[in-house]
Amino acid sequence: MDSNNNITSIWDFFQNPIIMNLLIGVVYFAAIAAFITVLVIILMWMDRRVAAFFQERLGPIKYGPQGLLQPVFDAVKMVSKGNITPRNVDKLVYNLAPMLIFMTTLLVYAALPYGKNLTVVNLNVGVLYLIAISSTATIAILMGGWGSNNKYSLIGGMRTVAMIISYEIPFAFSLLGIIMLTGSMNMTDIINAQKNVWFVFLQPLAFVVFMITAMAELNKSPFDLPEAESELVAGFITEYAGMKFGLVYLAEYANMFSMAAIAVTLFFGGWQGPLLPSWLWFLIKTLLMVFFIMWIRWTLPRIRIDKMMKLNWKVLIPLSILNIFLTGIGIKLYQYFTGMGGV
Amino acid sequence: MEVTRGRYNPNEFHEAFENNIIITTIEKALDFCRSRSLHPFLFGPACCAMELMQAMNGRYDLARYGFEAVRATPRQTDVMLVAGTITNKMAAVAKRLYDQIPDPKWVIAIGSCAISGGPFADSYCVTQGADKLFPVDVYVPGCPPRPEAITRGLLQLRDMINNPEIAKVKRHG
Numbered sequence: 001m002d003s004n005n006n007i008t009s010i011w012d013f014f015q016n017p018i019i020m021n022l023l024i025g026v027v028y029f030a031a032i033a034a035f036i037t038v039l040v041i042i043l044m045w046m047d048r049r050v051a052a053f054f055q056e057r058l059g060p061i062k063y064g065p066q067g068l069l070q071p072v073f074d075a076v077k078m079v080s081k082g083n084i085t086p087r088n089v090d091k092l093v094y095n096l097a098p099m100l101i102f103m104t105t106l107l108v109y110a111a112l113p114y115g116k117n118l119t120v121v122n123l124n125v126g127v128l129y130l131i132a133i134s135s136t137a138t139i140a141i142l143m144g145g146w147g148s149n150n151k152y153s154l155i156g157g158m159r160t161v162a163m164i165i166s167y168e169i170p171f172a173f174s175l176l177g178i179i180m181l182t183g184s185m186n187m188t189d190i191i192n193a194q195k196n197v198w199f200v201f202l203q204p205l206a207f208v209v210f211m212i213t214a215m216a217e218l219n220k221s222p223f224d225l226p227e228a229e230s231e232l233v234a235g236f237i238t239e240y241a242g243m244k245f246g247l248v249y250l251a252e253y254a255n256m257f258s259m260a261a262i263a264v265t266l267f268f269g270g271w272q273g274p275l276l277p278s279w280l281w282f283l284i285k286t287l288l289m290v291f292f293i294m295w296i297r298w299t300l301p302r303i304r305i306d307k308m309m310k311l312n313w314k315v316l317i318p319l320s321i322l323n324i325f326l327t328g329i330g331i332k333l334y335q336y337f338t339g340m341g342g343v
Numbered sequence: 344m345e346v347t348r349g350r351y352n353p354n355e356f357h358e359a360f361e362n363n364i365i366i367t368t369i370e371k372a373l374d375f376c377r378s379r380s381l382h383p384f385l386f387g388p389a390c391c392a393m394e395l396m397q398a399m400n401g402r403y404d405l406a407r408y409g410f411e412a413v414r415a416t417p418r419q420t421d422v423m424l425v426a427g428t429i430t431n432k433m434a435a436v437a438k439r440l441y442d443q444i445p446d447p448k449w450v451i452a453i454g455s456c457a458i459s460g461g462p463f464a465d466s467y468c469v470t471q472g473a474d475k476l477f478p479v480d481v482y483v484p485g486c487p488p489r490p491e492a493i494t495r496g497l498l499q500l501r502d503m504i505n506n507p508e509i510a511k512v513k514r515h516g
Binding site: 048052055056057058059060061062063067070072073074076077080081082083084233234237238239240241242245 | 372373375376377379380400401404406407408409411412414415416418419421445446447
């Protein structure tokens with residue numbers, strides 16, 4: 001009887017909604033962390049092979065099938081590498097920055113739709129959430145730049161803030177057209193609205209603006225000014241060694257995937273597709289998008305800092321506002337000719 | 344597998360055992376991984392750096408062995424490639440950069456100048472070799488060495504990290 005009572009009490013303990021939610025949260029976290037780890041290993045290998053492909057080289061091929069073990073060796077090396085904290089850094093800020101950078105990346109993964117009914121949190125303000133979270137990383141980067149107590153780190157951090165804050169405006173504006181078309185910020189609603197035609201065909205201008213600003217948000221070439229090797233040694237990560245650098249490195253590749261996933265969700269119909277299961281469609285489309293980002297990255301040279309600001313304020317913002325205007329006119333014309341929505 | 348079906352053949356069993364199970368210590372496994380992901384720190388004060396660039400580009404492609412991830416900051420690197428003449432004025436900077444690399448770290452001296460001062464050995468302003476400043480693991484001779492030689496030097500370093508004994512065995516005379 002005693003043991004029976006114990007079992008029921010344990011069962012009751014797990015039936016408690018707070019405990020239940022906590023456990024489900026842990027499972028979600030573990031699943032996403034495992035997904036990111038495997039994904040980043042594949043992306044690191046892919047990045048190096050794609051870079052080699054565009055520079056007429058072979059890239060890492062010697063270790064493992066097609067060189068797939070190379071990122072594993074890199075990861076093990078980085079974990080076992082000496083972990084230096086320079087004497088004059090602001091220790092709390094310096095040590096906190098890489099963790100915060102990685103955490104914002106993790107938060108973005110919470111709202112991505114991986115497949116039909118396969119998302120961690122189905123937010124009704126999904127797009128707003130993604131824009132807000134992806135710009136939070138700026139604070140962490142500035143923390144790294146400030147805490148390192150190094151002039152190159154500080155300049156790199158400042159450049160990141162200047163760049164991401166100004167590129168945030170056309171980034172958000174380019175998504176407004178889609179929100180006007182669907183009338184919802186929910187990612188699942190946006191995917192369902194693309195059943196017949198992808199938004200890349202309805203919003204080509206928004207897609208161009210989105211891709212340019214997305215490259216800037218990723219801090220990747222042609223917008224890798226915060227880490228420009230020829231001007232600043234390595235930007236805000238100059239003083240980071242060992243696994244702290246490893247975390248920033250990890251977050252960079254994870255960000256590349258999440259940005260590609262956002263592009264696929266908003267412009268290429270998300271997980272929708274014939275025959276294959278929905279999560280496989282999502283992976284195929286997103287990896288193709290990642291390849292496209294790498295293609296741009298390894299083809300174009302770095303843009304100069306003043307030209308970058310000019311491009312943003314004089315070209316991209318007017319274009320994105322024009323896109324909102326045209327979308328509005330388009331919606332009204334559509335309603336007029338089809339007789340929908342009493343005009 | 345055939346081994347499990349009744350007839351016990353010790354040779355076959357040991358073969359299967361040796362091929363499929365790896366026994367190692369943590370240090371050896373770490374060394375194995377470290378030797379295969381050496382991120383070089385580009386320290387090219389003179390003309391040998393041109394040959395080094397060539398070794399990283401198309402035809403010779405160091406990236407095949409995972410040596411292409413060149414970082415500009417010493418904090419994130421494993422091996423320092425001293426490619427060129429070190430003047431006395433540069434010596435202090437070189438020493439400081441070497442000290443900033445986290446352990447474990449290695450050094451490769453590329454070309455005559457980094458080995459012994461080369462043609463400038465008699466000069467009043469040239470340090471006679473990188474090993475006057477910090478320990479050097481692999482010397483790559485030549486003035487300048489060809490890209491093949493640089494690749495071989497890095498591969499020698501890879502073998503040396505895995506098996507430090509070979510560095511002691513191969514002595515001249």
